[in-house]
Amino acid sequence: MSQKDFTPESRKAFLEMLDVLKESVELTSNSALDENDSAEGYRFMTHFIRTALEQFFENDPERPRFVPMITPKMAQPWAAYSAPMEIWSPNPYTIYDWAPLAPGRSYRITGKRGSVRYLGICLYSGTGWNGLMPPRIGDWVNMTNLVCEEDGSFEIIIGTRRPVGAKNFLEADPDLHSVLIRQFFVDAKNEEPARYMIDVIDHPGPAPRLDDAAVAHRLRSVVAFLKETGIDFMKQYGGRPSPIIPHVPNQFDLAGLDVKRSDAGRAVRGGTGFMYINPDHWYLFCNFDLKPGEALLIDLKPPKCLWWGLYGTNRYMQTYEYADGGRNLVDIGNAVIDDDGIARIVVSAEDPGIANWICTQGHLTGTLCIRWTITGIDPSDESAVPKPATRVVPFAEAGKRLTGK
Template sequence: MADRSAKVWDELVELMGEIERDWWREARAMPTADDRAEARVFALNGLQHALEFWSQADPARPWFYRWFSPTKKLLGDNPDAIYYGSVIDPGRDYVIRGNLAGAVYTSFTVEQGTAGGAMSSGLGATLNDDEIEVNADGSYELHASQNPQPGNWLALSPESGSITTRHYFEWDRPAATDPNMHVPLSIEPTVDPGPPAIPDDETCAEGLQRAITFLRSVTVNWPSGPREPLAWSSTVSNQFTNPPLDEGNRAIGYAAADNAYRSTRYQLGPDEALEIRGRFPQCRFANVVLNNRFIQTPPYRSRRVSLNRRQTVLEPDGSFRMILAHRDPGVPNWLDTAGAPTGTIFWRYLLPTEQPAQLETRLLSASDWGS
């Protein structure tokens, strides 16, 4: 065929086969049918985002797409947050308008190296609501450009390819489960590019190519095997590290500069549970979230797979005791594994003003769950 878009369409179909073959490689450590089924579900979520976000990307006429939902999860989704993203052209100037909408935290992060659908190579400029002039009604306006602007300015660089927004909520229920939840947000170029042309062979091919690039980056090109550990990510299962606070997140694509993270891999037998004891530091927001190997949350519409400070029952001395278990232990602060024998426990402390306390853990047998 002479159609370029037909050729790229075939490349997308071929990539789906390549992804399937990749799950079977020994380095991916997916020996069971259920392991590979979990991987296929993740790939479908990645494809969903690739088609929605990247195939429709138009930096001249940008739009904020919602990154995650209860049915679209990747790259570390958070039940207590609403995320949006938009592609940009660093050679253009943009005006962004929005409203805090009751969020306990709002921020804008420039992702570097994402042009054409590539994975973020790190963080560029960031702005949070402490750094933005906000009106009494919660509304704000900021400019994104390479040239400095008065007032709220989000600095772009030649490597800038997209903007990610974060809106955190500490509710009794996960904010991401509310189907009516909407954060007012818009982005427009300061110079009107005029209306777009109807899609043609070239624009269709370019959209498909961006989708392929993104999907490949989160599947077959995702590293396998041992990697250099991050200070906040424990290499010992069921135990947490507690490194000093720093700004090490800026080299991690799609991370949040204002977050201090703590993470470990949990390993539980059928009749085992993990007790986690600690204290929340002084911070803007804090929660703990369970993830699978693909940094996806388990089904949180019907399972308690995360706990924020408002949802957590504290001990008389202000500390907390959480129990990670396969079934309800009959005590407060149950984190439901949904039956997964292994996964990741991931903490976020947002804008902490003090060093977080060490998270202490203890492996329990079924008879000890409630004690």
């Protein structure tokens, strides 16, 4: 059969993917603030392409495997995570692993707990395996209620009914979509990351050949992912105001995660799955907007919690460089807290000479994000969530904020 005798559906889908990539080039070029901002936009799209291919082309909910959704800018000893891949304002020094799941299937996750400070496993529901973002949060477990053996090993069953004797069980919604595992580090060089794998309990058998229809479906899932979470994201976030970022510059506020449920800052089961929100976090954002020679001062009093951190991102919600000595994270592990319980932080392009410094790497505008993790604050009590005080000053004043007990 010659090429003239057929027109593969996969070819049409591949061309659709190229059209989306061309649209992303035009969007980035037209919205860029300058040539460096444009370059960051192109890097942003390469990360989305890699994520889309890993999740929706080279994966299968009938035979899933964990793949990196986001890989941090970490050096050795995590060789497998050495190439950064960042989308949606990822937390520095965090590993995010994702696997697609199919409604009606049962799964088993087995692994070792390690010593990482925070380990969370969360299900997401809705839309099916088509590249679209899951609309809802499902069941979840974290290291506070994960049952492990003496050697740190664990097993989690995912399904519609809890098997007899199951120590860890996550209830699957009828429209199960995926599972995401997060690991938050405090001492990335010395903590042992968790290790895990996923298997289908009612395994369907060997994978069939990827035919034209299957490849076309996977490519169109990639297209849907790139459009919704890449193109549409840039259209919404690239212009201000963003739907999730507070509008008043240089002030922190709770992220607007779910206007339908009136939940702000923190997600709950059945609430939005937008950007794979974590139900163990409170999220706060700040759009900083500085002039040359200015700095943003932040007075942050952390609540009692398992983990917290503050970091900066560019306009595309990708973090500033922090590997190999970069300064883009003040967290529970490295913050200098004064005797009054406040971490006094400087956000600036130049080094103010204090420990609590977020380096903007020359960006005059960007986003700051805070996560309070497992605080014990009730999801309905937004007033109890601490919001840092901020003010803009000439950079010369920033160095006067000496911190230390």
